Amino acid sequence: MIVKGICTGENIGLPIIKEIDLSKVIGDIDIPIKYAALNHRDLWITKGLYPSISAGFIMGSDGVGIIDDKRFVLYPAKEWGSSDTFQSKHFEVLGVPSHGTFTTNVVCNPSALYTVPDYLTDAEAAAFPLAGLTAYRALFTKGDLKRGDKVLITGIGGGVALFAAQFALAVGADVYFTTGYSWKMDKALDLGLKYGVNYNDPEWSKELSRKIDGFDLIIDGAGGDMMQHYLKIINYGGKIVSYGGSQGKMNNLSPQLIFWKQASIIGSTMGSPYEFGEMIKFLEQHKIHPIIDSIYDFQDYRLAFHKMEEGSQFGKILLKL
Ligand SMILES: NC(=O)c1ccc[n+]([C@@H]2O[C@H](COP(=O)([O-])OP(=O)(O)OC[C@H]3O[C@@H](n4cnc5c(N)ncnc54)[C@H](OP(=O)(O)O)[C@@H]3O)[C@@H](O)[C@H]2O)c1
Numbered sequence: 001m002i003v004k005g006i007c008t009g010e011n012i013g014l015p016i017i018k019e020i021d022l023s024k025v026i027g028d029i030d031i032p033i034k035y036a037a038l039n040h041r042d043l044w045i046t047k048g049l050y051p052s053i054s055a056g057f058i059m060g061s062d063g064v065g066i067i068d069d070k071r072f073v074l075y076p077a078k079e080w081g082s083s084d085t086f087q088s089k090h091f092e093v094l095g096v097p098s099h100g101t102f103t104t105n106v107v108c109n110p111s112a113l114y115t116v117p118d119y120l121t122d123a124e125a126a127a128f129p130l131a132g133l134t135a136y137r138a139l140f141t142k143g144d145l146k147r148g149d150k151v152l153i154t155g156i157g158g159g160v161a162l163f164a165a166q167f168a169l170a171v172g173a174d175v176y177f178t179t180g181y182s183w184k185m186d187k188a189l190d191l192g193l194k195y196g197v198n199y200n201d202p203e204w205s206k207e208l209s210r211k212i213d214g215f216d217l218i219i220d221g222a223g224g225d226m227m228q229h230y231l232k233i234i235n236y237g238g239k240i241v242s243y244g245g246s247q248g249k250m251n252n253l254s255p256q257l258i259f260w261k262q263a264s265i266i267g268s269t270m271g272s273p274y275e276f277g278e279m280i281k282f283l284e285q286h287k288i289h290p291i292i293d294s295i296y297d298f299q300d301y302r303l304a305f306h307k308m309e310e311g312s313q314f315g316k317i318l319l320k321l
Helices: 040-046 122-127 129-142 159-170 182-191 204-211 226-233 255-261 273-286 298-310
Strands: 002-007 016-021 029-037 062-067 070-074 105-108 113-115 150-153 174-179 195-198 215-220 234-242 264-267 292-297 316-320
Touching (some): 002 298, 029 129, 040 298, 062 129, 070 122, 113 273, 122 129, 122 292, 122 316, 129 215, 129 234, 150 159, 159 174, 174 182, 182 195, 195 204, 204 226, 215 226, 226 234
Parallel strands (some): 150 215, 174 195, 215 234, 234 264, 292 316
Antiparallel strands (some): 002 016, 029 105, 029 316, 062 070, 070 113
């Protein structure tokens, strides 16, 4: 089967639409894709900032498709393995190094398909797999979030961050946030989050300290120079869960703050198929609607990548196949 897909180009920086022969891809099912969603990972790949990138592979980890009038989403990875604690050595995210979802058809095994809850639209379904799964594991499996906990979610405009915020609100946590944009602050407050600060303000962590008496949990996708401040505002015994490092190395971490506060810095990556199933049940139980920023036609994919690059989204950026 020949399909058109948005692929890594010879020159990695420029994704291109290419015809790809899927006849050699192993899988029993061919699922026609209706919508796919971008993740920051797709942007990293176009910059060459991801391991195992090679040219001519279809990008994309999130997708929803229809088989015999039934709607399915794909588990956005492969080969998680048998441990609940961490992924196997063969684990890979869908979409580079193997073919992904930015295409009209995906070949996969039935075990990769999960039924979409009825209350979601097709577009909403495409929005949740990778970001929702990452948020679910970071918050609940790793962060052990409970009703009444005070949680800080950094960079609220991001895909993972917004799912984390919606999930935390659903269990009755007090949710606070950082962002780089005042208009995103207004949108986050409209969602029911309690208070936010702008991470570009040098006084942001002091402002949070003045307003809030410490956080039980911090969910962070940035790292960089922010982490030293998280240690100042985390409670004794609190947890900082790191799922991303878009701001680079964590500098100036104080061991004294880590050991004296008995704080934990915990890594988290996506999640297992079991957690994916639990996350879908959680979405349905709380009737959570993923937040969609924009939907682009397939051929306008460069506009979608550009939007993610400039960081002007609030929620998920989708492609309509
Ligand atoms: N480990 C995993 O399994 C996993 C899974 C998913 C994502 N990730 C990683 O997590 C990161 C976010 O991914 P995503 O798909 O959610 O990206 P995204 O939708 O493009 O969002 C990126 C967000 O980063 C935030 N940000 C930028 N500078 C920041 C800063 N100095 N401090 C705090 N936040 C800042 C922005 O928040 P504002 O717009 O509010 O300013 C922006 O919305 C990426 O690095 C990605 O590779 C890892």
